[in-house]
Structure formats: structure tokens, C-alpha cells
Amino acid sequence: MNCTVHVLDKTVEVWTSTQDALGTVGRVAKIAGVPEENVVFHNSYCGGGFGRRVPLINSNMIDHATIIAKEFNVPIKTIFSREDDMQQDHYRPSVHNNFKAAFDSSNNVTAWQSRFTGPIQVPGASHIPYEIKNQSIRVVEGNTHVPLGPWRSVDHTQQTFFTESFFDEIAHRAGINPYQFRLNLLREHPRHRKVLEIAAQSAGYGRDIPDGHALGIAVQESFGSFVAQVAEVSLDKNRRPVVHKVTCAIDCGWVVNPDTVEAQVESGIIYGLTAALYGEITIKNGRVEQGNFPEYEMVRMSTSPTINVHVVESGEALGGLGEPATPPIAAAVTNAIY
Structure with missing residues (x-):
């Protein structure tokens, strides 16, 4: 810079x-x-x-x-320099979240409790669209000496990982397919449902996939756009995740330039994958240890998955494009492994 x-x-x-x-x-x-x-x-x-x-x-x-x-x-x-930039930055906050859920005698989810550490940069990122009658979502503020700042999709990047990962856990607890479980609780949210359906159908969710592969799904609304992603994942011989394919459906309202939509979605997915698979800033003796890309690994061309983007033209108000594709990818990958 x-x-x-x-x-x-x-x-x-x-x-x-x-x-x-x-x-x-x-x-x-x-x-x-x-x-x-x-x-x-x-x-x-x-x-x-x-x-x-x-x-x-x-x-x-x-x-x-x-x-x-x-x-x-x-x-x-x-x-x-790159070293100056990386070591004198403002960093994405470290956030911790604890969840609880309750079921009735018919295995319906009746309560959702979320407790997470702050700070909050985007109010509402921790809210969920699912039809769960009793919800309690609270934040506990925390202080740190590390300079904090916005990161692509801001709070949505962490909160989507938290909420969509836990949602898969309760789907398994209920004994219902995670995709169908989401649809069941999104009856009042047609734009969420639409991107979910398109992403799942395009990815072949529920159909045969190669041995050792699994599909994970996640959905989120952020910055006025609705995004669903399905990740096809396997584990290598060292038990590390390999992401083979990502199928994404996005509803950003009116679409001005479809090529720009596709490029931004691909970029957001790669950005989020880097954070999910590799991203880490560590501090020792008051200094950031990473100085350049040899110490800060990223998803590269050789490890990038195939990405298929489906644009849903809903005709609704214009939504964002630079950030909404980043939040769901980490949860989609971990849900495939889970």
C-alpha cells in the first residue's frame, strides 16, 4: 500500500x-x-x-x-511493504460462541440459545431466519490489546459458521436430513428457500457421489443478498480436508452484470476457504509472527475447487456482492465433514 x-x-x-x-x-x-x-x-x-x-x-x-x-x-x-501491511494491521476479532437447543416430545426444535463474545461490528449477524419459537441471542463484550478491524463480510463470517454448523448438529439430533431440516424451518423466508433449493439440486444433494466424498450445505443472508452453498469434501491420507467442488446460488436482487456477480462470488468463496483451511495470525512477545505469504498460507490455483455459480434473478432490491459469498463456505465445508 x-x-x-x-x-x-x-x-x-x-x-x-x-x-x-x-x-x-x-x-x-x-x-x-x-x-x-x-x-x-x-x-x-x-x-x-x-x-x-x-x-x-x-x-x-x-x-x-x-x-x-x-x-x-x-x-x-x-x-x-507486504510485511508492514501484515504485521501492522487491524485484525478480525477472535470470537467464541456457545449454543444450546431444546426439543419437544415430537423432536421439533423449540428453543435456540446463543452466547458469544464481542465486539459486534454488524448488528443482526447472529440472528437466524429459522422458525424456532423461543430464541435467546446474547453477546458478552470482551477487551483485547490486539487492534481490531473489519474483514470481508465482517461479523457474518464468524456468525454464519457458528449458526450453520450448530444447525447441522441439531438436524442430526432430530434425525432429519440437514437440507430438508432447513427447508422445514424456512417456510416464511422464500428467498432463503429458493437459493437452498437451487444450490442443492445443482450439486446433486441426496444423489450418489464418489466414495469418500461428502456434501455440506449452508445458507446466509448478508448485506441484502441471499447465498446458499454446497461443498463437496473428502479427507486426504493425512486426514486433512480437500474441497473438490463448491456449488453456490445467490439472490442479490436485480442483476446488472452477471459476469461481475460470478467473479465476486468466486472471489468470496476462495477468500473464505483460505480463512477456513489455513488462515491464522499469531502474536508472540507483542509482535505478529507472520510477515508474508510463506508464513500465511492461502488457497492457490492448484488447490482451488471447481466453483459453479447460479444467479437467482428475483427482481428484489439490489443487494451486496463483494462480501455475501464469503460467510457460508466455512460451515458448508465443516458440515460435509461432520
Whole structure:
């Protein structure tokens, strides 16, 4: 990442990529001591942001360039190497969740209890669409010295893994196929049902698959879009998961560019798979240990699954695309193993 700032007599020019142009302008104006209208912002292509290019998160890069530029009559450029970026980031919170469920004498789910640690960045991510009469969902706030920030799909990435994984557990407890169990409790949510049905049918859910393979399913609404995913998974000789295929159905309302939808969904799945299979930041003696991709493994082309994307054109309001495909994938993979 980089940021260039040139402080002139009455104006300030800024060159950087950001997820919040107005926030960047305001930050530079405050540090330089000029009105916001005197800041000329040259917005460059962002590439991937994922929360890292929000001004509050990459403030050290912007602030350093502005502070130094005030002292010199030349443009000042700050550059963050990959190591700088990875070791001086704001990280996705570590979250713990505890669940309980109750059944009546007919094996119907009658109660759902969820207790998880904060912070909450997206209210409502822990809520469920399933028709369970008694629900109690509570958060316990926690403090940490680790800088925290948004990550692709924010709270949905953890909460979807929690809720959809536990939902499979209670489906098995009830002795009902997890796909059918979801449909049974989504009668009032037709958009959830539709993406579930399309993903399951396309993936061949319930039909024969290769020996040693299993299918896992998950569904979530986030940022106005509805996504269901089916993951086909096996275990290698070392008992590590191998994801062979992911089938995804997405309802993002009106579809402007189907190719963009498919690209964003594929990207979101790969991003979520990396976190599920490999992603880990560890801290030792107050410092982040990982510095570059040799220490931070990712899903690569050689290990990427086949991804089939089905777009459901519901004609509803426009939903998001950059984030909604990330939340369901971890649960779909672990549900296949479970």
C-alpha cells in the first residue's frame, strides 16, 4: 500500500487508494490544518480493499505522509511493504460462541440459545431466519490489546459458521436430513428457500457421489443478498480436508452484470476457504509472527475447487456482492465433514 501527499500554500494534494474517499480527505485536512474543500484527492484503483483500506485502518500510512509533507515543499510518499501491511494491521476479532437447543416430545426444535463474545461490528449477524419459537441471542463484550478491524463480510463470517454448523448438529439430533431440516424451518423466508433449493439440486444433494466424498450445505443472508452453498469434501491420507467442488446460488436482487456477480462470488468463496483451511495470525512477545505469504498460507490455483455459480434473478432490491459469498463456505465445508 502507498500514499502520496503534497502540502502547498493553501491546498493539499493526495494520491492513494481507499474505501472511503471522503473520510481520507477529512483526515488529511485535519492533520494539514486546511479546510476539506482545499484537499485535492486523486483516487487510484483499490484492487482489493477488504476493510484494510478504510481510513481508520490504514491511518498510519496516510497520517505519516501528511505529517512529513507539512515540513517539506515536495510530495512525500509512504510505502507499506507486504510485511508492514501484515504485521501492522487491524485484525478480525477472535470470537467464541456457545449454543444450546431444546426439543419437544415430537423432536421439533423449540428453543435456540446463543452466547458469544464481542465486539459486534454488524448488528443482526447472529440472528437466524429459522422458525424456532423461543430464541435467546446474547453477546458478552470482551477487551483485547490486539487492534481490531473489519474483514470481508465482517461479523457474518464468524456468525454464519457458528449458526450453520450448530444447525447441522441439531438436524442430526432430530434425525432429519440437514437440507430438508432447513427447508422445514424456512417456510416464511422464500428467498432463503429458493437459493437452498437451487444450490442443492445443482450439486446433486441426496444423489450418489464418489466414495469418500461428502456434501455440506449452508445458507446466509448478508448485506441484502441471499447465498446458499454446497461443498463437496473428502479427507486426504493425512486426514486433512480437500474441497473438490463448491456449488453456490445467490439472490442479490436485480442483476446488472452477471459476469461481475460470478467473479465476486468466486472471489468470496476462495477468500473464505483460505480463512477456513489455513488462515491464522499469531502474536508472540507483542509482535505478529507472520510477515508474508510463506508464513500465511492461502488457497492457490492448484488447490482451488471447481466453483459453479447460479444467479437467482428475483427482481428484489439490489443487494451486496463483494462480501455475501464469503460467510457460508466455512460451515458448508465443516458440515460435509461432520
